[in-house]
Amino acid sequence: MDNLLLMMAPLFSSKLLLVLLFGTLFGLILGVLPGLGPTTGGALILPFTMTLDPLSAIVLLTSIYCAGTYGGAITAVLINTPGTPAAAATCLDGYPLAQKGEAGRALGMATVSSTVGGIFSVVILVFFAPILAKLAYEFGQPEYFALAIFGLTMLASIGEGSPIKNLIAAAFGILISTIGKDFMTSIDRFTYGINELSVGIGFIPVVVGLFAISEMLTQSTLLHQVFKRVALKAVKLPSKEDYKKTWKTILRSSGIGSFIGVLPAEGGTVASLIGYSEAKRFSKNPEEFGKGSIEGIAGAEAANNAATGGAMVPTLALGIPGSATTAVILTGLIIHGVRPGPDLFREQPDFLYGIFGAMLIANILFFIFGFFGAKIFARITLVPNKILWPMIFTVSVCGTYSLSQSILDVWIMLFFGVLGFFMRRFGFSVVPVIIGLILGELVEGTLRQSLVIFDGNWLIFFTRPIVVTFFILSFIALIFPLLKKKK
Amino acid sequence: MNNVRNKKRANKSLPFFFKDEFKVFSVIIIVSTILLISTFSFDTVPPILNRGIQPATFPKGLLVLIIVLTTLIYYLSFKKPWKKEKELPKNFFLTLLSFIFFIIISKTLDFFLAISFLSVFVSYNWGEKRFFYLLLVGIIFPFIVFVFFEMILGLRFPPGIITNLYYY
Amino acid sequence: MKKSFKLFLAAAVLVTEFFVVALPLMITSAKADGHPIQAITHAGFGGGTDVTTRMMLLRTRRYLKQDMQLVNKKGGGGAASMDYMMTLPADGQHTLTWTTGHAVSMALGKTKVKLSDMQPLARGTDDPQLFVVNCKNDIKDAKKFISAQKSKSLKYGTTHVGGIDDVSAIAFTKKGKLTDPTIVPYKGVGPIKTNLIKGDIDVGVLNLGEAVTEIEDGTLCVSVVLASNRMEKLSNVPTATELGIPVVLSTVRGFVTRKGVPADRKKQLEDAMIKAMEHKYFQSFLTDIGLDSTSVVGADEWGKQMEVMLAEMTAQLKALGYIN
Numbered sequence: 001m002d003n004l005l006l007m008m009a010p011l012f013s014s015k016l017l018l019v020l021l022f023g024t025l026f027g028l029i030l031g032v033l034p035g036l037g038p039t040t041g042g043a044l045i046l047p048f049t050m051t052l053d054p055l056s057a058i059v060l061l062t063s064i065y066c067a068g069t070y071g072g073a074i075t076a077v078l079i080n081t082p083g084t085p086a087a088a089a090t091c092l093d094g095y096p097l098a099q100k101g102e103a104g105r106a107l108g109m110a111t112v113s114s115t116v117g118g119i120f121s122v123v124i125l126v127f128f129a130p131i132l133a134k135l136a137y138e139f140g141q142p143e144y145f146a147l148a149i150f151g152l153t154m155l156a157s158i159g160e161g162s163p164i165k166n167l168i169a170a171a172f173g174i175l176i177s178t179i180g181k182d183f184m185t186s187i188d189r190f191t192y193g194i195n196e197l198s199v200g201i202g203f204i205p206v207v208v209g210l211f212a213i214s215e216m217l218t219q220s221t222l223l224h225q226v227f228k229r230v231a232l233k234a235v236k237l238p239s240k241e242d243y244k245k246t247w248k249t250i251l252r253s254s255g256i257g258s259f260i261g262v263l264p265a266e267g268g269t270v271a272s273l274i275g276y277s278e279a280k281r282f283s284k285n286p287e288e289f290g291k292g293s294i295e296g297i298a299g300a301e302a303a304n305n306a307a308t309g310g311a312m313v314p315t316l317a318l319g320i321p322g323s324a325t326t327a328v329i330l331t332g333l334i335i336h337g338v339r340p341g342p343d344l345f346r347e348q349p350d351f352l353y354g355i356f357g358a359m360l361i362a363n364i365l366f367f368i369f370g371f372f373g374a375k376i377f378a379r380i381t382l383v384p385n386k387i388l389w390p391m392i393f394t395v396s397v398c399g400t401y402s403l404s405q406s407i408l409d410v411w412i413m414l415f416f417g418v419l420g421f422f423m424r425r426f427g428f429s430v431v432p433v434i435i436g437l438i439l440g441e442l443v444e445g446t447l448r449q450s451l452v453i454f455d456g457n458w459l460i461f462f463t464r465p466i467v468v469t470f471f472i473l474s475f476i477a478l479i480f481p482l483l484k485k486k487k
Numbered sequence: 488m489n490n491v492r493n494k495k496r497a498n499k500s501l502p503f504f505f506k507d508e509f510k511v512f513s514v515i516i517i518v519s520t521i522l523l524i525s526t527f528s529f530d531t532v533p534p535i536l537n538r539g540i541q542p543a544t545f546p547k548g549l550l551v552l553i554i555v556l557t558t559l560i561y562y563l564s565f566k567k568p569w570k571k572e573k574e575l576p577k578n579f580f581l582t583l584l585s586f587i588f589f590i591i592i593s594k595t596l597d598f599f600l601a602i603s604f605l606s607v608f609v610s611y612n613w614g615e616k617r618f619f620y621l622l623l624v625g626i627i628f629p630f631i632v633f634v635f636f637e638m639i640l641g642l643r644f645p646p647g648i649i650t651n652l653y654y655y
Numbered sequence: 656m657k658k659s660f661k662l663f664l665a666a667a668v669l670v671t672e673f674f675v676v677a678l679p680l681m682i683t684s685a686k687a688d689g690h691p692i693q694a695i696t697h698a699g700f701g702g703g704t705d706v707t708t709r710m711m712l713l714r715t716r717r718y719l720k721q722d723m724q725l726v727n728k729k730g731g732g733g734a735a736s737m738d739y740m741m742t743l744p745a746d747g748q749h750t751l752t753w754t755t756g757h758a759v760s761m762a763l764g765k766t767k768v769k770l771s772d773m774q775p776l777a778r779g780t781d782d783p784q785l786f787v788v789n790c791k792n793d794i795k796d797a798k799k800f801i802s803a804q805k806s807k808s809l810k811y812g813t814t815h816v817g818g819i820d821d822v823s824a825i826a827f828t829k830k831g832k833l834t835d836p837t838i839v840p841y842k843g844v845g846p847i848k849t850n851l852i853k854g855d856i857d858v859g860v861l862n863l864g865e866a867v868t869e870i871e872d873g874t875l876c877v878s879v880v881l882a883s884n885r886m887e888k889l890s891n892v893p894t895a896t897e898l899g900i901p902v903v904l905s906t907v908r909g910f911v912t913r914k915g916v917p918a919d920r921k922k923q924l925e926d927a928m929i930k931a932m933e934h935k936y937f938q939s940f941l942t943d944i945g946l947d948s949t950s951v952v953g954a955d956e957w958g959k960q961m962e963v964m965l966a967e968m969t970a971q972l973k974a975l976g977y978i979n
Contacts, residue, residue, distance in 0.1 A: 036640070043705060043709075044640055046709065047710060047713045050713060136849055137849050137852050137853055138853070140849070140850050140853050141850065164560050164563075167556055168557060168560070171553050174549055175546060175550065178545060178546045178549070183816065183840055183841075184542065184840050185532045185541075185542045185816060185817075186817030187529055187530045187532060188529070189546060190522070190525065195730040195734050196735055198732070217583070220578045220581075221575060221578065223576070319868035319869070320849065335940045337939060337942075337943050339871065340868060341871070385613060386609075386613035386614050387610060387615060387624055389613070390605065390606035390609045390625075390628075391606070391624055393602075393609070394602050394624075395632060397602060398632050398633075402636055404729045405642065405643060405645075405728070406727075406728075407598070410593070418583065426507060426511050444545050445842065449839055449840070449841070451540065452810075452839050453850075453855050453856060533976030533977055641724060
């Protein structure tokens with residue numbers, strides 16, 4: 001009860017409310033802009049938080065985190081460009097639905113599921129943080145390898161088209177992840193003497209290229225077709241039936257997202273992909289996925305926002321960041337003299353519950369912005385292509401450039417845009433490339449680390465219970481689609 | 488059914504090297520082979536750190552997998568030819584061309600000049616002839632974006648003839 | 656369609672107004688205090704180097720009465736950032752955050768830039784390397800740590816490879832005539848700590864700030880410190896030199912500008928940076944990452960350390976076989 005009161009504290013402080021409001025808005029804007037996201041935003045604002053008291057500073061950072069993660073969905077739905085990497089899975093169904101003229105419904109669903117996911121994970125954080133944090137210690141490199149393998153089984157259920165083509169695309173994605181300096185040996189791979197390539201190819205240029213720029217090229221081939229988009233339909237929000245259809249998905253994805261979030265180093269991107277593919281696996285209408293399924297949006301968005309609370313668990317309870325953005329938040333805690341760890345829960349409950357409360361309020365705030373803003377945002381789909389796409393190009397180019405102030409990233413983005421266009425033209429889905437790119441590094445790195453740790457003995461993988469569990473789950477995931485077909 | 492037969496006939500009339508299947512197959516195979524050859528030029532690991540898998544092994548395996556799978560889909564395409572795609576319209580090539588101009592201008596003259604050029608070029612070719620809207624996409628909007636990134640977020644853009652007016 | 660166009664028009668008008676009225680004002684006000692100084696870094700958002708640089712900028716821009724802007728040039732382990740600096744005139748309108756990683760890149764010949772091309776300004780952090788172990792493990796005692804390695808190879812978790820971390824481990828075992836370590840490289844410090852706690856690896860090569868939470872709550876213990884003197888916060892942990900193995904290595908971050916900068920400008924930059932880093936913001940940042948005010952030193956001492964660092968890294972990487 002006391003804790004509940006502590007959580008409400010931000011509501012009674014006008015200063016904290018102001019900080020929250022600013023953080024949420026700032027986070028939303030950063031999330032919406034492709035290339036920029038909560039991680040960049042948090043790092044940009046970090047030095048300025050020195051002028052604030054510790055609680056306000058962390059409240060600011062966490063509200064940027066929550067709102068930024070949600071903001072990525074808006075761009076994903078409206079212009080097929082994930083505003084943040086974690087929204088990549090949201091594009092898959094959000095954009096087709098918006099193209100059908102139901103942008104409001106897609107945005108509304110994204111907002112509702114994001115909020116539910118976010119709040120769910122904060123509740124988990126409040127009640128189970130110290131216990132869940134222990135889970136982080138159970139995950140060694142072999143366990144991450146098994147998790148990554150489980151992630152790769154998504155290829156069996158995600159993406160339309162021929163399975164062989166999906167496999168080629170995934171192998172290509174994994175190949176991209178090997179570009180740059182190999183962290184195990186410090187040896188350059190596929191860099192051909194270009195210094196800038198030694199840090200590898202960033203995720204954002206590839207995603208923005210594959211989604212936004214290739215969509216721009218696709219639009220250039222469709223100019224003769226006139227779409228009739230009805231304004232009234234575009235701003236319509238999800239119906240009761242939609243919620244009836246998706247509540248299970250939202251809950252499942254909230255659970256998945258919180259779990260993946262708790263694991264150190266696994267953020268919302270992996271969470272949303274797994275949330276999406278599980279939504280498809282359990283759906284009664286899996287054939288709708290990729291064509292504008294409302295469940296697909298819910299599955300991806302609930303998961304990536306649930307990962308925000310999840311990722312705060314190891315950050316606060318152990319001082320080990322659960323995602324890229326929480327690494328920035330952790331730095332924020334440290335420079336403000338707050339030492340994360342079990343002691344924080346004992347010694348500074350007011351501070352901690354203040355953060356929890358702020359996260360809850362941030363989720364509600366972006367819900368208000370998002371849900372009522374959805375009608376306005378949805379109008380973007382009514383802007384004619386000949387004006388809209390050059391603008392999207394401008395924002396994509398600037399966002400991609402600013403990520404690491406590299407013009408090479410912009411060219412990489414254009415290259416992947418052209419490539420993505422031809423891939424889609426010849427029946428290769430671009431989604432496996434993304435999955436390969438995210439998981440490729442994890443698969444190769446953790447496998448090689450595990451082998452060094454085990455002195456090259458493969459059998460030790462089968463002595464670790466979590467590893468075996470994930471291997472079994474992967475096996476089930478692979479044969480499940482076959483069983484379903486037989487039915 | 489009738490439709491399928493028609494398509495088959497349409498594809499058969501072309502010599503094999505004009506078909507999409509062959510083009511895709513040959514591009515993937517050529518690029519993968521070049522990459523595969525380049526993996527042999529990766530540095531070797533100093534002996535004290537040489538444990539487990541070599542850095543070139545994993546990419547090699549992936550490239551071989553890609554080559555094998557691509558050969559497989561090419562083989563399968565003999566039995567079941569791909570759906571024939573529509574010819575690409577002129578606008579597609581113009582948009583593609585604008586990307587090349589973008590790269591050249593951003594490299595030699597100015598990043599924002601390149602953005603303005605591309606925006607106006609694309610917008611005009613996609614059918615926007617009204618001056619105000621061209622001004623909007625070509626100058627006003629990029630300017631706002633510049634201001635947002637530069638002033639509010641404090642990010643720096645590459646030097647060029649226009650950005651230098653501001654930086655120097 | 657019509658309605659959206661009206662909306663659009665309204666937005667456009669607003670925007671034009673902004674463009675005509677607000678911007679010239681903003682630009683003139685920005686120009687009034689001169690052009691921004693470019694603060695070049697090679698590190699990604701939120702990492703140690705990024706944060707150190709931003710913390711330095713916080714007050715330096717105020718003391719210099721000139722804006723400073725972070726310019727990120729990633730790649731080649733700092734090589735790209737040094738190459739970029741060489742394209743700028745030596746007018747003191749830029750700074751570069753120089754780290755141990757840059758020394759490695761220079762030693763490996765990734766860039767043609769020499770130390771003689773750089774004018775040292777000030778050092779920000781000097782973070783000694785630590786050998787951290789699980790407190791449940793016997794080797795938390797430094798003597799046992801050494802004797803255990805007489806017969807068998809320990810698994811050292813390092814951040815990347817071919818850098819300060821594995822050099823620390825290998826230099827220690829080589830100079831101490833111990834069994835060669837098994838290096839397990841990681842991408843960041845998080846998994847090193849969890850794997851240490853789980854017991855998958857034996858030693859983590861870390862800086863104090865990276866493990867201070869676990870050290871304070873007694874999960875992780877420090878066996879050996881690779882500093883020249885014992886650290887204030889770890890007064891009961893011996894240095895390698897005390898144990899008869901003379902290895903002193905630390906992760907350093909400091910600031911340089913291009914050689915040839917006018918002497919008075921150099922002085923101005925150095926003074927502003929030192930003053931900024933003596934401010935309580937930077938000092939409390941240092942305390943919180945486990946360091947103290949001795950981290951901050953001026954150009955002369957920093958310049959000498961850069962030379963020592965480069966020489967040491969070159970020698971070690973040669974011994975490892977990275978340089979022929």
